[in-house]
Each structure stands twice: as structure tokens, then as C-alpha cells.
Amino acid sequence: MALLVQKYGGTSVASIERIKQVAAKVAAAKRAGKDVVVVVSAMAGETNRLIALAQEISKLPDEREKDVLIATGEQVTVALLSLALKEIGQPARSYLGHQVRIETDNAYGKACILSIDSTKIVEALKTGEVVVIAGFQGVDENDNITTLGRGGSDTSAVALAAFLNADACEIYSDVEGVFTTDPRICPDARKLAKVSYDEMIELASTGAKVLEIRSVEFAKKFAVPVHVRSTFTELEGTWLVEEDDSMSDVLVSGVACDKNEAKITLLRVPDRPGLAAQLFGPIADAHIVVDMIIQNASEDGTTDMTFTVPKADHQKALAIVERALPAVHAKGIKVDTEIAKISVVGVGMRTHAGVAAKMFEVLAREQINIQMISTSEIKISVVIAAQHADQAVRALHDAFIR
Ligand code: ADP
Ligand code: ASP
Ligand code: MG
Numbered sequence: 001m002a003l004l005v006q007k008y009g010g011t012s013v014a015s016i017e018r019i020k021q022v023a024a025k026v027a028a029a030k031r032a033g034k035d036v037v038v039v040v041s042a043m044a045g046e047t048n049r050l051i052a053l054a055q056e057i058s059k060l061p062d063e064r065e066k067d068v069l070i071a072t073g074e075q076v077t078v079a080l081l082s083l084a085l086k087e088i089g090q091p092a093r094s095y096l097g098h099q100v101r102i103e104t105d106n107a108y109g110k111a112c113i114l115s116i117d118s119t120k121i122v123e124a125l126k127t128g129e130v131v132v133i134a135g136f137q138g139v140d141e142n143d144n145i146t147t148l149g150r151g152g153s154d155t156s157a158v159a160l161a162a163f164l165n166a167d168a169c170e171i172y173s174d175v176e177g178v179f180t181t182d183p184r185i186c187p188d189a190r191k192l193a194k195v196s197y198d199e200m201i202e203l204a205s206t207g208a209k210v211l212e213i214r215s216v217e218f219a220k221k222f223a224v225p226v227h228v229r230s231t232f233t234e235l236e237g238t239w240l241v242e243e244d245d246s247m248s249d250v251l252v253s254g255v256a257c258d259k260n261e262a263k264i265t266l267l268r269v270p271d272r273p274g275l276a277a278q279l280f281g282p283i284a285d286a287h288i289v290v291d292m293i294i295q296n297a298s299e300d301g302t303t304d305m306t307f308t309v310p311k312a313d314h315q316k317a318l319a320i321v322e323r324a325l326p327a328v329h330a331k332g333i334k335v336d337t338e339i340a341k342i343s344v345v346g347v348g349m350r351t352h353a354g355v356a357a358k359m360f361e362v363l364a365r366e367q368i369n370i371q372m373i374s375t376s377e378i379k380i381s382v383v384i385a386a387q388h389a390d391q392a393v394r395a396l397h398d399a400f401i402r
Helices: 016-031 046-057 063-070 072-087 119-126 153-163 197-205 213-221 245-249 275-285 311-328 355-365 386-400
Strands: 003-008 035-040 092-095 102-104 113-116 130-134 137-139 145-147 168-173 194-196 226-230 238-241 254-258 261-270 293-297 302-310 332-336 339-345 372-376 379-385
Touching: 003 016, 003 153, 016 035, 016 072, 016 130, 035 072, 035 119, 035 153, 046 063, 046 072, 063 072, 063 145, 072 092, 072 130, 092 119, 102 153, 113 153, 119 130, 130 153, 153 168, 153 213, 194 197, 197 213, 197 238, 197 254, 197 339, 213 226, 213 238, 254 386, 261 275, 261 311, 261 339, 275 293, 275 302, 275 311, 302 311, 311 332, 339 386, 355 379, 355 386, 379 386
Parallel strands: 003 035, 003 168, 035 130, 092 130, 102 137, 168 226, 194 238
Antiparallel strands: 102 113, 137 145, 226 238, 254 339, 261 302, 261 332, 293 302, 339 379, 372 379
């Protein structure tokens, strides 16, 4: 029998009424002859609420306890959805991450899935039950509860689809699929029928939060057919696929915006070998992902070193930088949390020149100052002031896609 993994995000399970709607959808798939494993997120806003509670106690909460706390959001929704399914006559069973043993490494708050024991899931499916699994959470080898990072239920779903060898992984959300840009920012955004794994990795890593980046990396690695679609319509959404020839005709397939990074600048550090290693080594050891880095050399032998990290990690990164300050002889530190990273993405950039120049022209016309730039084979990103983010997205979408 065909096996479907369906994932429902926070807005799809935001109320009892919506959970009942999801139950009806799941039961319909089961009636249509599919085996169904469902992954759910916490109710919309719940993870933020739990994080805020921890922060009322400590600015940098202990990471193990924070994971125990924020994993509870998904415990509520697996139970409620299973209850709703049973209520309409569909046998169901809920499992938390540790119960089916979704084993992860021990990087609290951003753990990576290492293995999933499918035994209990397969047994439950054989008895005709729908299996409802808590997204976003796992357990490390010492039985500590871990979480996978914001948006991590997507990764739980795709990883389950990979380990169970599912026929498809459906990601249900509050949008009809992957759009050319965030449809909430740009009303002209168009739904893409398909998007390549590589483009989606770039879009996800640059802020298109409709899919969490690791879920796309998993999907690519294990060739999981992923279908992103809306909980609230029956319309076909967007399929993640291998790149094909038709795709390189399109220069830019998406514009993304990320308002979740912060910029840290070390002022006037001596321009000498080993400095970057001294600074970024401890940051990496703390599992903080540094995104962009720029270094401006000045004439007096010192440089300003600027880099970006996820906003959620910037206090932690700052503490590390402050500790390193005497050793690197910096004259000071500046932090800016009011930034946005805007990116244009498209496999067509591999074979066409001029995208960067056009992007800078568009921003210049809008009088938007560029603070940092980075490029990859199929992406160009700039950091600008957060207040201009939406204007930049609309202008770039208009210039490249419309
Ligand atoms: P869920 O709670 O279902 O996981 P998310 O809020 O994580 O949903 O992701 C869906 C949101 O992603 C949409 O509401 C939309 O605002 C945003 N988004 C950003 N970029 C895009 C894009 N290119 N296509 C579709 N949605 C996007
Ligand atoms: N509940 C988690 C979050 O808000 C995981 C998810 O929704 O995917 O980030
Ligand atoms: Mg999400």
C-alpha cells in the first residue's frame, strides 16, 4: 500500500477547529487507500510563547532544559490530533520523538537526525492506525530530549519519509506552495509548479521559511518526493524535483528575505594571520552558524571584521566575541539586529552573467544602501537595513520575475 507522510504546520493546527479539519483530511487520505504517517508542529505561536517563558528566567537559558520545555508544544498537538482522528472513527496513535526513537546528535536547539527506528511505526500502520508523530524533537544517545531548530518539523517529516521509504512527503502549510517570493510581502508572487532541490536549498537558507533548509537537504540526499501545499485547499502545490534543462532558461526563480540575522562588527582588529581562526573557531564550537563575513582593511594595519549570525544566537555569539576580545586586540564591538538579507536565486545564473549588476542597480534606484554582499553559484545576497526589506523584495521581484 502507498505510504504518505503528511506534515501540518503551526497555523494548520492553531485551534481545535483546525485540528478537526486536519483530522478530516488525514482520514480522507486513509480512506483513499493510503497508509498515513502524520507529523505535526506546535499550535501557532506556542513555541515562541515557551521560549519567552524561559527567557523570563534567563537571558541565555540552559540549552538542555530549554529543549525539554519547547518540545512540549508538539506533545499537545499529537495528542489532540489523535483524539480528533479517533473521534471520527479513524484509529490513530501518537508518538513523541523519543518513543519512536528519532535519534539525534546532542546539539541542543539545532540537533541533527541520525536515525529513526521504524519498528513501532510500521507495526501500527499494519493494524490500520494512522501514526501521529511529534515534529521538531528527538532524543540523543543518552536519552536527553533535543529539538531540531525553528521550523524543524519539516525536517522530521522529510526524514521520516526517507527512513520509511514513503511514496511522498506532503508539507501542508498556510500557503499554496513555494512562490517566487513571500506572497505576504509581494502580492504579485507566483506559485511555482516545481522547484529544484538546489534552488530550494538556497531559497530556504536565505529566508523562504516555507521549508526548513535541512528538510530540503534531506530530501535531496534521499530523493524524497516533496509536495508543498495548502491545508485549506485541494489545489496541487509545488513539487521539489531534480534540476532539469528547462530550469536554466529561467534566470531568477525566487527572491527571498531573511529578517532573522544579526550583524556583529569587531572594530579595528590588527590585520594579521590567525585572527579569523581565533574568532570563528569558538563560535563554530558553540554550534553557531556564521553566514556572511566581510573584512575591510584600513591603512593603519587594522581591519573591521563584520559577520552575521542567526538573531536567536547573537547574544551567545556576542558573549564568545567578548571573551575573545583581549586576545584579538579589537578596539570595540558593534551589534546591529535591525538588518535584513535579501537574495535572488536561480539555476540560470550558472550560465548567465549580469544578475548582480542588475540587482545593485535596482537597489540603487530605490536608494537602498547595501551593507554586505555574498554570492554562490546560483544566488546573490545582500544585507540592508531591515526597514527597507519589503520595498527591496518588491522591487527585485518586479525587476527579475514579473
Ligand atoms: P508552517 O507553520 O506551516 O510550517 P511557516 O510559517 O513555517 O509555515 O512557512 C510558511 C510561510 O512561509 C508562509 O506563510 C509565507 O509567509 C512564508 N514564505 C516565505 N517565502 C515564501 C515563498 N517563497 N513561498 C511561500 N511561502 C513563503
Ligand atoms: N514548533 C517549531 C517551531 O515553531 C517547529 C515547527 O513549527 O516546525 O519552530
Ligand atoms: Mg514552518
